[in-house]
Amino acid sequence: MTELPATTLGVVAHGAGDLRVEHMPLVPAGTDEAVVEIAYGGICGSDLHYWQHGAAGESILRAPMLLGHEVVGRVLVPAADGTGPGAGTAVAVHPATPGPGNGTRYPLDRPNLSPGCTYLGSAARFPHTDGAFARYVNLPARMLRVLPEELPLRRAALVEPAAVAWHAVSRAGDVRGKRILVVGSGPIGALITAVLRTRGAGEIITTDRHEGPLAIARTLGADRSLPATEADAIAGVDADICFESSGSYRGLMSAVTGATRGGRVVMVGLLPSGEQPALISLAITRELELVGSFRFNDEIDEVIAALADGSLQADAVLTHEFAVEDTLAAFETARDASRSGKVLLRFGD
Structure with missing residues (x-):
């Protein structure tokens, strides 16, 4: 029988500007939970927001919360009820738990939209849903996805954000041969570019405020790139499909102006809550289709297969790796979009 430690080292947000790497108790796993030894965790924009602002959109920290939902590792102790993978199996994690919540209607084939859905490392509800930035975590066996040998x-640490990108591209419809504009070339935008290349897109044009992310996007398949400040050039792209992945109203404006008449704009970046400026009159007169994209569903399985067989090339997104003991330096690096893509925390030796 595997001997487990009494505590585990984790990354906990206590409030705005208060991020701590601390020992926390490792409680006994539930019968349907496996103990997973985490190898890598990718720092997401939501993790940065909890650290910097004590909130991610309308999800406000009301108590200390273990961060992290982009994690991979190996099963140390399988679930006692016999479900899920066995000991030693390499796994990625699907961090969502769909639920009916208050009973508000939603399409049953799109559980990502269920009103009661919870997500690892989210303060959307209270008590908060702890994440998985720890050396050892108890996770429901149903969340675990077996990784091919x-x-x-390290590459598999991209599975969760790549699934977000995969879902977004699916929301765009058929992209084969189309001219595509990707606004924002951070990790999600860069992964959208990689997925578009896999899906047979025609010309891919990317924008960003910084040259570093644009260089990554070109490595992943962008045909050309434009500085986000060149409004006239972006407006002249005349794209069949635009992806907004910057999470800013200016980015959404760029996507609307860069779209051809009758085109589609897929909104991936999460804008701040409340009212936002938008070029709605232009969207109306051009008959643009504005489509939302939120998280993902079973696309994670397709992403794992594509990363394993090499059809999805995404390694260039991984720019930095830090030991968990150096978490503060990792977060400082991750928030500097001019010099970092996806920043990983390493939990193992």
């Missing part, structure tokens, strides 16, 4: 764990 040929997929290295």
Whole structure:
């Protein structure tokens, strides 16, 4: 029987500007939970917001919360009820738990829209849903996805954000041969570019405020790139499909102006809550289709297969790796979009 420690090292947000790497108790796993030894965790924009602002949109920290939902590792102790993968299996994690919540209607084939859905490392509800930025975590066996032997764990750390990108591209419809504009070339925008190349897109044009992310996007398949400040050039792209992945109203404006008449704009970046400026009159007169994209569903399985067989090339997104003991330096690096893509925390030796 595996001997587990009494505590585990985790990354906990206590409030705005208060991020701590601390020992926390490792409680006994539930019968349907496996103990997973985390190898890598990717720092997401929501993790940065909890650290910097004590909130991610309308999800406000009301108590200390373990961060992290982009994690991979190996099963240390399988679930006692016999479900899920066995000990030693390399796994990625699907961090969502769909639920009916208050009973508000939603399409049953799109559980990402269920009103009671919870997500690892989210303060959307109270008590908060702890994340998985820890050396050892108890996770429901149903969240675990077995990784092929040929997929290295470090590369597999991209599975969750790549699934977000995969879902977004699916929301765009058929992209084969189309001219595409991707606004914002951070990790999600860069991964959208990689997925678009996999899906047979025609010309891919990317924008960003910084040259570093644009260089990554070109490595992943962008045909050309434009500085986000060149409004006239962006408006002249005349794209069949635009992806807004910057999470800013200016980015949404760029996507609307860069779209061709009758085109589609897929809104991926999460704008701040409340009213936002938008070029709605232009969207109306051009008959643009504005489509939302939120998280993902079973696309995670397709992403794992594509990363394993090499059809999805995304390694260029991974720019930095830090030991968990250096978490503060990792977060400082991740928030500097001019010099970082996806920043990983390493929890193992």
